[in-house]
Amino acid sequence: MARIVKRGATRILAATQHTAVQGAPSANQIAAAAAAARMATSCDACRFWTAPDFCSRHGVNCGTCGFSLYCHDPATTPPPTPPAPPPATAVDLQCRHGRLYDCTGSAGAQFGDCAAEFMFKGVSWFGMEEAYAMPQGLEWAQMSHLLDFIAHNKFNALRVPLSVSSVLDDNKMPDTFGGSQPARNLLVLLDLHRLTAGDRDNPLWYDSRVSEQMLVGAWGRLAARHCDNWNVVGADLFNEPWAAAWGGNSTAEDWAAAAERIAAAVERACPRWLLFVEGVSHTTGSGAPSAGSSQTEEGHNWAANVEGARTRPLAIRAAKRVYSPHVYGPSVAPQPYFSNESFPANMPPIWHAHFGYLAGRTGCVVVGEWGGFFEGADEVWQRAFATWLSEHRIGSFYWALNPTSRDTGGLLLDDWKTPNTNKLALLRQIQGTLRAG
Template sequence: MDSLLDSVVRLGYNSLRVPLALDHVEANPLVTAFNGGVAANKELDGARMLDALDLLVQKAADRSLLVLLDMHRLDAAVWPDAMGLWYNEAHCEGDLIAAWTMLARRYCGAWNVVGADLLNEPHGANWGSGVYGDDWRLAAERLGDAVLATCPRLLIFVEGVGNPPVTPIVGPNWAFWGGNLAAACTHPVRLNQPDRLVLSPHVYGPSVAAMDYFEDAAYPTNLEDIWEAHFGHTLSCADGAVVVGEFGGDAARADDLAFQRRLVGWMQARGVGGFVWALNPNSGDTKGVLADDWKTADKVKAEVYRRLSVSDVRITRGCV
């Protein structure tokens, strides 16, 4: 944990998005259940998952790193969830609310825990349908208000939905899961504390999934119009509170590297920050910001991502 956090600092990042699983938050299993967890971190001998999360938050704070908690899955061993919603056959909405309420209470006093990413990539949901069990926008309001009732200072990250069936359908240029915020201005998320809302789309290139627009003769110059339709337009209705929750890809592929360079340029131009997926190099189709030795930087990605400005967290420490 120490060496990886030191790498995050050395690479110039100021924050971590930490994925969690609802069933593990509920059961709080022993760390020994995970291969290598204690062998690599002796201080976790006999500890449970939330103890490990406490330690991560503490060590991140010692290094002036912010932490965004991300409810990444409902079930740790299942991805993708068949329903793609904030509930399934094993977990109701109330379970997710209870977990977030507990986490908000547990970390409200931790200055560097800045937000709750309510659910990763709710790709089976609609946005704006008005149906209780279908409209992710309405569910995000309920979940976000529950978090804020417990810890009013936290930021509430709300991702987009997926593709059909969604409202509205984003035409032939399908969005990535979590990237469809096309209706976020016409059907906005209304929290009891509006200034806590952050819209957080996910966007990837051809190393993650094939899209028709990656095959267009104009690629990659056609991407900005697609991003504006999917999520960029929300900058006009979200008071600038838009953070790309996931981006990245396999920079060894020329077509994906072109995508990443183009996206970083768009983010620079629009003043949008983001979280790179992922730190670890064994992340399948995206690889990582660390090279295969888990210590040094992927030099190509480092060159691309250093173009994004990074604020000094130490300036705001204690006032987040």
């Protein structure tokens, strides 16, 4: 599926910037793509092509589609139109005095050069990190419909989970396709979510099959392809290294030091990108407190613990450094404080201790994941957290668009068409920055 990986990534990035004129996918086509890579034998199946000579061998003009799911009869398909120029100057977001600002088109030397404060209101759309390496839901709805849904509900960014193995296995292919018109203006955060496609659990940012060097190599490949995409604004360095420490004496567990090394490589490849660093968990794989002896006693879920930055801040360029905890409530990971008699009034001090102390002070904070089924105590928790985010002007990415998330559900119901109106009503109180263009 390596070629579908590349086509899928390019298709998402292109569609966040443009609207392509295409038909509707069939459920059978996409289900087959998710099941296995196979050689196509007809024009109708050209989206399954896996060999570089497919188009010429079958006389199919796949180039006119970009990563379209559908190709037309080559005898009636016009030649590809030249790629349209980028619709905007590459977006340059910077952290200044603990807040993100839009510095696009400015010299950036002085604080006053930047435009107004920028706040993320994003959503994750997963599937590319799986073995089938396709955004989920395309057997149910057109990508244009799903992206229109995201934009219509005032989200300004899309977080795209990927896997190291799929990025490294993918072959170089064209990055720009024509035949589209500007629209949507969604920003994109790339997220190396898994080491090997389809993995369910990565305790650290490396394992016996995928080294740190390979992870760095994957970021180099992504930067080479997408640094020039005007709306790709950041790199989420690695997802939820839950067995790691923030500092400490064990090089094998020290996520803070590893994040600095990875961030340095990404910045060399694309100095414009924001560098998102997730937190750690409550204890390391060896059982020690993840953030050292000064860590608070309240339990930390995966990636929620950024307490170590109090005494061990990251040596990453401050203008591009973003601390990005993941924060979940009772439907995802139970903690004793969810049963406290004062719940949810007891939560703000806990959020502040875990990561909130950084926001607006010594660093920029964007919550990389939060969400849940929005029922019972989880609904109470989400309402309290949404209010807290708004009050503290902290941006976030909601998990997830997908209704298939097993412990959260999504912004869409199971048919991938019906909105989850309760969640969307909650999220209306969070005001993301909508860019013109």
